[in-house]
Amino acid sequence: MLGVMPDAPHPTSSPTSAPPILTWEFPLPRTHCGVLIGNGVQGLMVWGDARLCITVSRAGFWDHRGGNLFASRTTYAEVRRLLESHDEAGIRKVFARDERRDGIPEHPQQLGGGRIELVVGKGFRPSRAELATATGTLRVTFENQAGATAGVTIRQAMDAEMAWLDCDDAELGGVAVEIFPTWHHVSRQLEKVGVSPPRHFDSPRGGGFIQELPEDQPLALAWEKHGHRIVVATALGTDTEQRAVALARAAEVGVFAGRADEWWADYWHDVPRVRVPDAGIQHLWDYGVYKQAGMTTPGGVAATLQGPWMEEYQLPPWSNDYHFNINVQMVYWPCLGTNRLAHLEPLWEMIAGWMPRLRENAEHFFGAKDALMLPHAVDDRCAAVGSYWTGMIDHGCTAWMALLAWSHYRHGLELRVARDIAWPLLVGAFNGYWAMLEELETDGKRRLSLPVSVSPEYRGDNIDAWGRDASFQLAALHAVARALPRAAALLGYPEDPRWGRVRAELPPYTLVGGKGDWHHRTAIRRIGLWEGTDLEESHRHHSHLAAIYPFRTIEPSDVPHQEAVRHSIDHWVRTGAGMWSGWCVPWAAIICARLDSGDAAVAWLHWMKDVFTNLGHGTLHNADAPGTSVMLSNRTVLHGLRPVHNEMMQMDATFGAVTAILELLVQCRGDRIVVLPSLPEKWATLDFDGVLVEGAFTIGATARRRRLVEIRVVCTKGGALVIEHGLGEHFLLDGVPCSGEILHLDTRPGQALTLRHDPATDEPRVAAHPQRRPHSA
Numbered sequence: 001m002l003g004v005m006p007d008a009p010h011p012t013s014s015p016t017s018a019p020p021i022l023t024w025e026f027p028l029p030r031t032h033c034g035v036l037i038g039n040g041v042q043g044l045m046v047w048g049d050a051r052l053c054i055t056v057s058r059a060g061f062w063d064h065r066g067g068n069l070f071a072s073r074t075t076y077a078e079v080r081r082l083l084e085s086h087d088e089a090g091i092r093k094v095f096a097r098d099e100r101r102d103g104i105p106e107h108p109q110q111l112g113g114g115r116i117e118l119v120v121g122k123g124f125r126p127s128r129a130e131l132a133t134a135t136g137t138l139r140v141t142f143e144n145q146a147g148a149t150a151g152v153t154i155r156q157a158m159d160a161e162m163a164w165l166d167c168d169d170a171e172l173g174g175v176a177v178e179i180f181p182t183w184h185h186v187s188r189q190l191e192k193v194g195v196s197p198p199r200h201f202d203s204p205r206g207g208g209f210i211q212e213l214p215e216d217q218p219l220a221l222a223w224e225k226h227g228h229r230i231v232v233a234t235a236l237g238t239d240t241e242q243r244a245v246a247l248a249r250a251a252e253v254g255v256f257a258g259r260a261d262e263w264w265a266d267y268w269h270d271v272p273r274v275r276v277p278d279a280g281i282q283h284l285w286d287y288g289v290y291k292q293a294g295m296t297t298p299g300g301v302a303a304t305l306q307g308p309w310m311e312e313y314q315l316p317p318w319s320n321d322y323h324f325n326i327n328v329q330m331v332y333w334p335c336l337g338t339n340r341l342a343h344l345e346p347l348w349e350m351i352a353g354w355m356p357r358l359r360e361n362a363e364h365f366f367g368a369k370d371a372l373m374l375p376h377a378v379d380d381r382c383a384a385v386g387s388y389w390t391g392m393i394d395h396g397c398t399a400w401m402a403l404l405a406w407s408h409y410r411h412g413l414e415l416r417v418a419r420d421i422a423w424p425l426l427v428g429a430f431n432g433y434w435a436m437l438e439e440l441e442t443d444g445k446r447r448l449s450l451p452v453s454v455s456p457e458y459r460g461d462n463i464d465a466w467g468r469d470a471s472f473q474l475a476a477l478h479a480v481a482r483a484l485p486r487a488a489a490l491l492g493y494p495e496d497p498r499w500g501r502v503r504a505e506l507p508p509y510t511l512v513g514g515k516g517d518w519h520h521r522t523a524i525r526r527i528g529l530w531e532g533t534d535l536e537e538s539h540r541h542h543s544h545l546a547a548i549y550p551f552r553t554i555e556p557s558d559v560p561h562q563e564a565v566r567h568s569i570d571h572w573v574r575t576g577a578g579m580w581s582g583w584c585v586p587w588a589a590i591i592c593a594r595l596d597s598g599d600a601a602v603a604w605l606h607w608m609k610d611v612f613t614n615l616g617h618g619t620l621h622n623a624d625a626p627g628t629s630v631m632l633s634n635r636t637v638l639h640g641l642r643p644v645h646n647e648m649m650q651m652d653a654t655f656g657a658v659t660a661i662l663e664l665l666v667q668c669r670g671d672r673i674v675v676l677p678s679l680p681e682k683w684a685t686l687d688f689d690g691v692l693v694e695g696a697f698t699i700g701a702t703a704r705r706r707r708l709v710e711i712r713v714v715c716t717k718g719g720a721l722v723i724e725h726g727l728g729e730h731f732l733l734d735g736v737p738c739s740g741e742i743l744h745l746d747t748r749p750g751q752a753l754t755l756r757h758d759p760a761t762d763e764p765r766v767a768a769h770p771q772r773r774p775h776s777a
Contacts, residue, residue: 017275019134019268020286024616026126031055031115031311032649033616035129035138036291037154040300040346042161042234043308046154047616048117052126052140054154057113057310058161058234059301060380061211061219063195066105067383068097070392071361071373076436079393080452088463095389103194107386108379110320111190112310113221113234114181114209118165121173124150133290135264142172157256158263158297162247164256165230177223177230181209182312189315201241206230206248210241220244229253267293270339272690272698274661277683280609281602281661287617288658292334295651296343302350302380303331305650317621317648318377321385324397325376325456326541329404329550330583330652330659336411337662339692344408348421351401354382358398358428366435372428374398376456390454390461395436396546399429399476403551406483410694413717419491426484433477434498437506448505450474455529455543467530471509472543478508479551508554509547511564526567535571538579540631542587545572549587549594555669556595569595581631582612582620586656593663598678601664605657612653619653665701668694672742673723675701675711695719711755715747723755730761 024035027049034045034055045055074094082090097106124142127149131138138154150171156163167175181198183190198209201222208222220240223232226249233247250256271289276282295307305327306320322328328347335343351358355372362371375384376391384392391397402425409418433450440449452466453473459465481502485495512534513525528534529544545568547554556565569591577585585608592600611628612620623629624647665688667674673693679686689700689712696719700712708726715721723743725731730739737758747753 017273019132019290022131022133022283022287022290024129024131026128028126028129028616030614030616030647031313032618032620032647033614034618035131035616036294036309036618037136037138037156037163038291038294038297038308039156039158039161040294040297040303041308042156042163043294043310044154044156044163044232045309045311046129046138046140048126050125052118052120052142052152054116054118054165054232055112055114055310055312056116056163056221056232056234057308057312058219058221058236059110059304059308059310061111061113061236061310062108062216062379063105063111063193063213064108064216064379064381064383065193065214066097066107066109067379067381068095068107068385068387068392070095070375070384070387070389071365075364076366076393076452079389083452083463083466086463091389091463092387095387095392097387103192105193108319108321108381108383110304110310110316110379111211111213111219112182112312112316113211113219114179114184115312116223116232117178117180118152118167118230119176119178122148124148124172131290133286134268135261136290136293155257155260158260159299160247160256161234161244162250162256163232164253165232167228167230169228175225175230177206177225179208179221179223180312181211181221183211185313186315203245208241208244208248222248224248226251264293267340270690272338272662272688272692272700274665274688274691275686276661277685278602278680280606283617284605284609284654284657285661288334288654289338291651291654292338292340292343292658295655296332296335296340296346298342298345300346302346303328303651305652307331307651309649309651311649319379319385322378322380323376324374324378324401325391325394326400326587327583327650327652329400330587330656332404332655333550334655334658334662336407337659337666337691337693339690339698341408341412341414341692344404348405348408348417350380351425352421355424357382362428362432362435366432368431368435370427371431371435372398372425373432374401388461390459390465391456393452394454394456395429395432396456396473396476396543398425398432399480400550402426402429403476403479403483406487407694409487411692411696413696413719415490418487422483423487423491423493426480426487430477430480430484430496430499430502433473433480433502437502446505447507448502450477453530455541457541458529458539458543467533469507469510470530470543471527472529472546474507474509475547475551475553477502477506478547478553481506482553508561509544509564513567525564526571527564535575538575538577540579540581540584542572542584542591544568545591549590552594552669565595577607577629579630581622581629582608582653583650583656585612586653586660589660590656590663593660593678594667596678598664598680599682601660601678602680602682605660608653608657614647618647618649619651619657621648621650621653662691666691666693666699669724671720671722673697673699673721675699675723675725676703676708677726679703679706679708681706695721697721709756713753713755715749715751715753718747718749718751721745721747721753725755727755727757728761730758732756732758 028047034047037044123144127143128141150168153166198211206224212218217237222244235243358372361373377385405422453470455470512528589601589604686703696717698714
């Protein structure tokens, strides 16, 4: 079993199949249809039609010019005054970027690297790709009209900016290399902002180019051919040409290959093994956990919207920046459940370096010295990208990162994470919110309120894109106020009475559509965006439902919330998915899983795969199929004209889908672990092992004939285990008869437990916990 301590016995019945081999059929005609290979720094996209193309990029290749330091120019009080007076011109002015200058870009921008094309003979063209996920090895088979086959094997170092291609040179009639920098495609855009053409260089065995920037470090891409092997290398910074060429000439490829083998073996040792009877969902899992390895690699660059995989034919959309109003969080969610907590370290290291700026932002904007303020879209130096004012004042971004850090601690129970990462973020997020709060009196009762708040991306950055007590912000603040006392007790700090005030005096969400409010439970209608604003249309950001997930501040089936949740979900479904984007579909699946509607969760995941992935299984921001969503890629078919693809690939949907699958298997609800909360109707059999949950427990289970048969628990750190098992009133714990639908047990480090239904009693329950009435979804 994966994720078990070395001295722990192995539970029974765990799935033992090796990581899968995934396949693609050519043509893969566009960059974003390519098979992905990455190590957190260097990214490859392998695609092609007549030729095999490899798009090569390097994470962190930033043109940093154009950052918006808005927090030094305005304050929360001023923003409130401008909004309450409906002064749109004033709002635009205070959030506008510093004075524009010719030749300076509008905002920071990451740039792609370039493309390598293999030119082969004898009429060969690529026909099939097989990815051995166990080692990250890609084999591309070529075929000609005579039916002959030959191939190229592609691998990448996991600790260097280097990849290599082993080619069947003789069979392919020789292999030549052509190289095309990103400049080849976007020169007009780059020239306008003062970027010069790249400098090409040649060597007896290869060549490459250096792309310089006006104020930032240059990028070099080099290749060398050594017999049947082609080595590709990148380098960023000083001496780029020398470093890239030195790597490309590396004779010790075998050493890099051996270290890569060790890295992949370690990775798959920890990642849960999941086998579901649904080919589409299984593929989302298999390719998703493989991509996690190359997106969030320990020692790599903290992951952005696309991570190291940037196209060469256009500038990456949204600068390939850090979006903190869900996208970064969604990318990193699976690192928790897949037991790869070290993959979060590049993110925390980057944010630790930002702390002086986050404090400076908050001190000026809120007037609070002990607060932090993180805008929703920034570059790797934490300079705001663009002038989207609603994102810049979205304090949920700060809170959400604090909660992700706290969840990191809760999954691994590493004191260092709680002390050095989660605590300062939680305190800083709370103090920013506290600076925004004011007291109100409603029907003689005192309460707290957020007078100016936003719900991410709702109404864009219009002057009316705000209101009092946005449900998203209320849920975020409640989650922070709940985490802080636990973190303080753990670290030996005193409790701040303000945390209790927030829990007692701040509503959990804002209700709309009726006369009810959070004090009076009569005529409750549904959760709104903010005071007086209902969900008016289909919208991609399910932010008003954040109390259900991700902040988990309410239990949807609890009586105080049940009616409001039911009406809210009915209305959410009624407004439909016509304006959804790719990343929000797995979020919808997670919400459905949290509502015990497993079938709905699976249906949304299938819809995501059908609509928001391309023929190469690349996850897209916009729909790939007209007629499914109004958020379409720039693909038009008019009067027989050839379709034009201008895809916007984002990786958040990939990892949101992995998280949704994890939520179908195991959930943490308060301090309870719930196993298979709602087994999908069509999933007759299921096996999984090694899912890491809060408390540092790893969970596995087996279902047969739509019945939960066995649960396996490894208590890596020991401690109190509370598990709602779904095996029925009577069950066996390591063969000993027990009773009760919830098991409470003090465990020791390394202890392994097996729970089974007691065959001497009644039949086992269908693994859907029918005692909880599912909400409609």
